[in-house]
Amino acid sequence: xxxxxAITIHRSDYRPYPFRIETVQLAFDLDPAGTRVRxxxxxQRVPGTPANTLLVLDGEDIELLGLSLDGQPVEAAxxxxxxxxxxxxxxxxxxxxxIDSLCRPDANTKLMxxxxxxxxxxxxxxxxxxRRITWFPDRPDVMxxxxxxxxxxxxxxxxxxxxxxxxxxxxxxxxxxxxxxxxPFPKPSYLFALVAGRFACRQKTTHTASGRExxxxxxxxxxxxxxxxxxxDSLERALRWDEQxxxxxxxxxxxxVVATRDFNMxxxxxxxxNIFNAAYVLAHPDSATDANYEAIESVIGxxxxxxxxxxxxxxxxxxxxxxxxxxxxFRDQEFTADMMAEALQRREEDAAAGSSAALAQLRAAQASxxxxxxxxxxxxxxxxxxxxxxxxxxxxxxxxxxxxxxxFYTATxxxxxxxxxxxxxxxxxxxGFRQGMDDYFARFDxxxxxxxxxxxxxxxxxxxxxxxxDFSIFRRWYAQAGTPRVKVTLAHDSATQRCxxxxxxxxxxxxVETQRGADYVKHPFHIPFALxxxxxxxxxxxxxxxxxxxxxxxxxxxxxxxxxHFDSIAQRPVPSLLRDFSAPVIVEYDWTDEELALxxxxxxxxxxxxxxxxxLAAREILxxxxxxxxxxxxxxxxxxxxxxxxxxxxxxxxxxxxxxALALPLEKTLLERMRPMHxxxxxxxxxxxxxxxxxxxxxxxxxxxxxxxxxxAYSPDPLxxxxxxxxxxxxxxxxAPRKQDGLSLAQQQFQKAGNMTDSLxxxxxxxxxxxxxxxxxxxxDFYTRWHHDPLVVDKWFAVQAASCNSTVALVRKLTQHPAFxxxxxxxxxxxxxxxxxxxxxxxxxxxxxxxxxxAEQMLLLDPVNPEIAARLAxxxxxxxxxxxxxxxxxxxxxxxxxxxxxxxxxxxxxxxKSLNLGALEAK
Ligand code: B3K
Ligand code: ZN
Numbered sequence: 001x002x003x004x005x006a007i008t009i010h011r012s013d014y015r016p017y018p019f020r021i022e023t024v025q026l027a028f029d030l031d032p033a034g035t036r037v038r039x040x041x042x043x044q045r046v047p048g049t050p051a052n053t054l055l056v057l058d059g060e061d062i063e064l065l066g067l068s069l070d071g072q073p074v075e076a077a078x079x080x081x082x083x084x085x086x087x088x089x090x091x092x093x094x095x096x097x098x099i100d101s102l103c104r105p106d107a108n109t110k111l112m113x114x115x116x117x118x119x120x121x122x123x124x125x126x127x128x129x130x131r132r133i134t135w136f137p138d139r140p141d142v143m144x145x146x147x148x149x150x151x152x153x154x155x156x157x158x159x160x161x162x163x164x165x166x167x168x169x170x171x172x173x174x175x176x177x178x179x180x181x182x183x184p185f186p187k188p189s190y191l192f193a194l195v196a197g198r199f200a201c202r203q204k205t206t207h208t209a210s211g212r213e214x215x216x217x218x219x220x221x222x223x224x225x226x227x228x229x230x231x232x233d234s235l236e237r238a239l240r241w242d243e244q245x246x247x248x249x250x251x252x253x254x255x256x257v258v259a260t261r262d263f264n265m266x267x268x269x270x271x272x273x274n275i276f277n278a279a280y281v282l283a284h285p286d287s288a289t290d291a292n293y294e295a296i297e298s299v300i301g302x303x304x305x306x307x308x309x310x311x312x313x314x315x316x317x318x319x320x321x322x323x324x325x326x327x328x329x330f331r332d333q334e335f336t337a338d339m340m341a342e343a344l345q346r347r348e349e350d351a352a353a354g355s356s357a358a359l360a361q362l363r364a365a366q367a368s369x370x371x372x373x374x375x376x377x378x379x380x381x382x383x384x385x386x387x388x389x390x391x392x393x394x395x396x397x398x399x400x401x402x403x404x405x406x407x408f409y410t411a412t413x414x415x416x417x418x419x420x421x422x423x424x425x426x427x428x429x430x431x432g433f434r435q436g437m438d439d440y441f442a443r444f445d446x447x448x449x450x451x452x453x454x455x456x457x458x459x460x461x462x463x464x465x466x467x468x469x470d471f472s473i474f475r476r477w478y479a480q481a482g483t484p485r486v487k488v489t490l491a492h493d494s495a496t497q498r499c500x501x502x503x504x505x506x507x508x509x510x511x512v513e514t515q516r517g518a519d520y521v522k523h524p525f526h527i528p529f530a531l532x533x534x535x536x537x538x539x540x541x542x543x544x545x546x547x548x549x550x551x552x553x554x555x556x557x558x559x560x561x562x563x564x565h566f567d568s569i570a571q572r573p574v575p576s577l578l579r580d581f582s583a584p585v586i587v588e589y590d591w592t593d594e595e596l597a598l599x600x601x602x603x604x605x606x607x608x609x610x611x612x613x614x615x616l617a618a619r620e621i622l623x624x625x626x627x628x629x630x631x632x633x634x635x636x637x638x639x640x641x642x643x644x645x646x647x648x649x650x651x652x653x654x655x656x657x658x659x660x661a662l663a664l665p666l667e668k669t670l671l672e673r674m675r676p677m678h679x680x681x682x683x684x685x686x687x688x689x690x691x692x693x694x695x696x697x698x699x700x701x702x703x704x705x706x707x708x709x710x711x712x713a714y715s716p717d718p719l720x721x722x723x724x725x726x727x728x729x730x731x732x733x734x735x736a737p738r739k740q741d742g743l744s745l746a747q748q749q750f751q752k753a754g755n756m757t758d759s760l761x762x763x764x765x766x767x768x769x770x771x772x773x774x775x776x777x778x779x780x781d782f783y784t785r786w787h788h789d790p791l792v793v794d795k796w797f798a799v800q801a802a803s804c805n806s807t808v809a810l811v812r813k814l815t816q817h818p819a820f821x822x823x824x825x826x827x828x829x830x831x832x833x834x835x836x837x838x839x840x841x842x843x844x845x846x847x848x849x850x851x852x853x854x855a856e857q858m859l860l861l862d863p864v865n866p867e868i869a870a871r872l873a874x875x876x877x878x879x880x881x882x883x884x885x886x887x888x889x890x891x892x893x894x895x896x897x898x899x900x901x902x903x904x905x906x907x908x909x910x911x912x913k914s915l916n917l918g919a920l921e922a923k
Contacts, residue, residue: 006908010401011319017137018049019091021144026134030152030160030196032106032116036065039101039134041144044094055088055097057135058128061113064135066100086135099135108132109823109864117262118221119156120197122275124268127318127405130189140315141448143186150194151178157196159219163187163271165253183271185251188314188448193270195258200225202232208250209243215254220281224259227282230716231257234297238304241335246437248308255307257281257300261790262824264867265409266299269306276303279791279826285714287792289757290724293716297339302332313441316448318405322397322478323451325409326417330425333418337373340718344369347719360652365719368657371580371606372722375660378581378607381419383668385411386483386586390672391877392917393910394481394511398451401512403909406867412481419584420477424458426528426554426582427474428465436461451478473558474526482510484525486557488589492572499569503529504561505585511913514920527557530579530605536571538602551604552579574598576612579605591615593639600643600661610661613647616640617689618665622673625685634688636696644693648700655708656722659729664690667840676883679840687736687804687841694733694742705730705745714755721757728761735765743770750778760795767803775805793819794830801834806842808849811835815857822861825868832857836875844882848889855893858907859900866904873897873910880918891918 025040045053064081067074069091079088088097108115113132114123123133131138148162154177164183171177199219207213216235218228235257242248252272263277280299283292309331310324344366351362388394388411395408397417402408425433436458444453455478459471489502505524513520532552533541543566545553555564574595577587591599591612599612620640628634647653647661664686671677694701708727710720731749734742743766750762759782766778779800786792797820801811814820814831821827836843836854843850854875862869879890897903898911 006403006905006912008401008403009405011317011399014317014319016046017139017142018046018053019055019137019142020044020046021137021142023147024136024144025147025149026192027149028151028194030121030150030157032121033104035103035105035114035121037062037099037101037103037134039099039136041097041099041136042094043091043097045091051093052090055091056137057086057088057099058084058131058138059086059101059135060084060128060131061103061108062132062134063102064099065102066098068098070095071098101134103133110867111262111264111825111865112867114194115262117260118197120195120199120260121157122195122258122260122262123193123270124264124275125192125270126190126268127409128190130192133192136189138189139317140188140190141317143188143314143446143448145186146183146192148181148183148192148194149178150181150196151176152196157198159195159197159199159201161193161195161219161256161258161273163191163193163273165272185271185312186446187271187311191269191271191311191314193268193273193275195219195273195275198222199258200228202228204232204236206236206239208239210249212249212253214239214250214252217254217256218259218281219256220259220278221261224278224282227284227287228259230283230293231259231281231296231300234300235304237297237339238301238335241301241338242305242308242331245334245338246308246331246434248441250307251312255304257303261826264825264865267303269303269310271307271311274303276300277826279794282791285716285755287756287786287789289760289795290716290721292756292791294336294721298332298336301335302328305331305335308441312446313444314448316450318402318408319398319400320450321405321408322413322417322420323449323454325414326397326419326421327454329414329418330421333373333377333422337370340369340373341366343717344719347717361654362719364652364654365656365722368606368654369718371610372654372656372660372718374580374607375610375657377415377418379660379666379669381411381415381584383666385415385584387668387672387878388412389416389481389483390510392511392913393874393877394513396477396479396481398478404870404905406906407870407909416584423477423528423583424455424462424474427556428458428461432461432465433458471526473524476523476525480507480522480525481513482507482522484527484583484585486527486529486578486583486585486587488575488577488587490573490575490589492569494571497567497569499533499566499573500563501531501555501566501575502561502563503527503555503557505557506560511917514917524558524560525585527583527585529555529557529577529585530582531555532576532579532603532605532608533566533569533573534576534598534602535573536598538598540604541566541569541573554582576603576605576608578608578611580607593619593637597639597643597646601646606657610657613643613661614665616643618670618673621664621670621682621686621689624688625670625674625678625682628685628688630681630684630688634685634692636689636692641693641696645697645700648697648704651707654722655726656718659722659725662726662733663729671840671878675881676887677878677881678883678886679844680842680846683804683841683844690733691736691738694736695739698734698737698742701730701733702741705734724757724761728758731761732765732768735769738769743774746770747774747778756792756795760799764799764803767799768805772805787819790824790826794826797827797830798834801831802838804839804841806835806839808842808845808853812853822864825865828861828865828868828872832861833872836872844886846885848893851889851893855896858897862897862900862904862907863902866906869904870906870910873907873914876914879914880921891915894918 023042027038029036105114105116112129150160154175160179162181167180167182169179200222201219203217218232257274259276259278259281261278267276305328309327351359439457484505484507487504491500540551542549543553596612596616603609708723710723746762746765753759767775876890
């Protein structure tokens with residue numbers, strides 16, 4: 001493994017940049033084989049900085065063609081060039097530096113900097129891609145005003161876009177043309193963008209709250225214009241929502257979204273010119289699923305919201321990444337929840353005119369809409385972030401150190417970061433939080449700031465609300481890693497009718513914390529813990545806390561342990577814990593199965609109600625994974641079957657909610673509770689439980705399937721998507737026992753489906769549970785119909801890669817398919833990631849063929865696209881906790897990669913951390 005690049009950067013290393021760069025002028029002569037860039041910087045030494053201070057600019061994989069200072073070439077003795085920096089000495093206090101350079105977009109497979117996708121040119125600069133375009137202080141606290149001139153062949157690149165406003169558009173000789181763009185807002189280099197190529201554009205004009213006319217545009221491949229309506233509508237909804245919920249208006253005259261097929265992440269919030277992975281822009285009912293529609297709205301919202309939380313107020317350094325990401329994820333989560341509620345509100349009129357059953361359904365959906373969104377977010381957090389927070393990459397939401405910042409766009413920074421914001425929202429209340437946000441913008445607009453700056457503004461509001469209290473303990477969420485565990489003890493005294501709740505927290509050292517020595521002590525967190533109590537018959541009990549009465553109380557745990565008393569409680573109650581998932585913690589409480597069944601039927605908190613049923617299922621699956629002879633049929637506990645039957649029998653519950661309640665917990669979440677870990681066994685146990693629930697409750701599933709049809713034209717509204725999700729869940733249970741009646745239903749649905757959600761759900765059932773020939777025919781038909789649409793071809797790869805019938809041989813063969821390429825991250829994710837990360841049953845086999853396949857793909861992928869390779873490397877984060885027969889083969893695969901001499905900095909950091917921590921844990 002290369003060691004020279006293993007430099008660790010620490011948060012405490014931060015030093016302000018010694019120069020200001022007021023303006024940047026960039027002129028591009030665009031050509032995929034060699035693009036020339038002229039970069040003209042207006043520089044000013046920061047007052048008080050020594051006159052001999054070197055100017056150090058970042059640059060990578062670019063060729064220097066010329067360097068001049070105030071119009072004169074800089075002599076060689078005055079500058080130094082190495083593989084990562086250009087340093088210039090002896091600069092006057094203020095000057096103009098001009099740098100000419102060359103980059104090769106068509107050789108750029110990393111998709112960072114300027115690159116080619118299809119026939120077009122795109123950029124991606126966050127976090128450190130701008131330095132692959134030109135030399136610059138490529139750090140977020142250097143903010144400048146940009147003017148950008150783009151020149152290219154007019155036939156090949158009829159559209160040329162950059163940030164801000166279009167200043168001019170000029171024809172040039174030799175069928176070339178030029179556009180000039182100016183961004184009126186100072187920005188860091190990571191928000192720079194350009195796009196050039198041939199595009200279709202869907203657009204509309206609208207007015208901001210203050211009455212300014214703005215142009216909204218969505219650009220995509222020619223021919224895909226029928227698929228951008230939802231994205232453009234979503235953009236307008238996002239604009240409206242930010243005005244209404246946060247009082248934040250669009251600050252530019254135009255806002256552009258451009259879709260590309262080749263993109264490392266979901267999308268990028270470049271000022272006024274968002275660049276998107278096509279998967280989060282393009283949608284048509286025939287080819288996109290309900291999940292795609294929801295994701296598009298959410299990602300469009302996320303990037304749009306960054307315009308304030310990220311762009312207007314940005315990060316001082318990359319350790320502060322969660323300042324913008326956690327906050328913006330919180331905002332996009334709220335946006336989705338509000339959009340669901342609003343869409344249901346709009347249905348009121350239709351429903352009022354219809355039957356009382358329709359109205360009842362609508363009421364049920366309205367009652368649980370926010371809980372459904374909350375459940376989905378918590379499922380994702382537990383599957384991705386909890387394991388991360390217990391493994392070698394564990395880090396606080398504000399990391400202390402990194403080798404490669406690209407590795408820190410993590411579930412922790414994003415999703416746990418959003419939870420930390422949500423806790424502040426819960427502690428302050430909606431009005432208090434809004435006040436805090438208003439103060440944040442009033443104080444920091446136009447600046448590059450820290451997480452502490454954000455918490456300061458929230459703390460000021462909290463202290464006004466709760467005199468004498470502050471966020472000094474709360475701030476530990478930013479500094480300490482790991483998922484705290486909260487152990488709950490309930491004592492009841494029937495003589496005094498008093499119930500006492502004790503909360504006790506602990507959080508082990510994780511990740512880099514384990515290497516900080518014995519004198520590094522972790523301190524208790526400030527945990528807002530929402531609690532309710534149910535009488536043994538399921539009735540919610542009124543509780544009083546701080547003089548207020550309510551069914552739910554918010555306990556604020558700040559010490560290692562604290563106690564609360566509740567009086568007038570006649571019988572020992574059943575506790576409903578961590579309602580609405582009020583903090584990102586793990587609850588420890590020994591409910592009996594009967595108590596869980598009671599909560600699953602009666603808990604008025606929709607989240608805790610869902611949680612109770614999930615815990616019943618989790619216990620069942622874990623028990624089988626541990627004890628079961630995998631060849632024998634499973635026997636299910638009566639409580640689980642009864643709970644599932646009750647949920648199926650309760651049509652008054654919203655279908656979307658029931659779909660979540662009746663689904664089984666994810667393997668990734670359950671695996672954290674299994675020692676030693678044996679993902680394959682766990683997957684087999686989960687499948688067996690699903691099949692048995694399918695068999696025992698067959699007629700109820702069938703009835704549910706038929707009751708939740710969605711006739712008529714496709715609509716991605718929450719009522720229809722909820723019904724489809726329940727119907728398709730029922731179908732998967734019906735197919736799980738591999739009986740003909742279920743499979744015939746799947747075949748029928750596959751043949752007649754009027755939308756991709758139903759088509760893909762049926763295909764998945766056939767691929768997983770039908771005979772090979774039936775499955776192959778369905779896959780063949782699907783490919784024939786959709787081979788021209790890359791996003792659907794991704795689905796075709798993914799459904800095979802994730803199938804319980806898949807094998808290493810099959811997946812390896814699919815890597816030879818003409819449609820497979822390592823150059824397109826979506827394709828790699830659809831096949832290689834799906835298999836290695838989402839197919840525990842066939843990836844984690846004892847003979848180790850899956851691990852050999854992983855190593856083979858790592859070695860191919862790392863030189864092509866290190867950012868994506870490093871994500872794949874994380875498959876073995878938890879290697880040392882696995883059963884010995886798996887662990888040894890995982891270690892061998894990791895060591896094989898570690899031995900590669902020219903490994904990227906990205907992958908090297910992941911592998912090294914994994915090996916280091918694993919070695920400690922294995923001791
Ligand atoms: N801010 C981008 C992150 C891109 C980083 C890629 N290395 C996406 C987002 O969170 O909106
Ligand atoms: Zn973001």
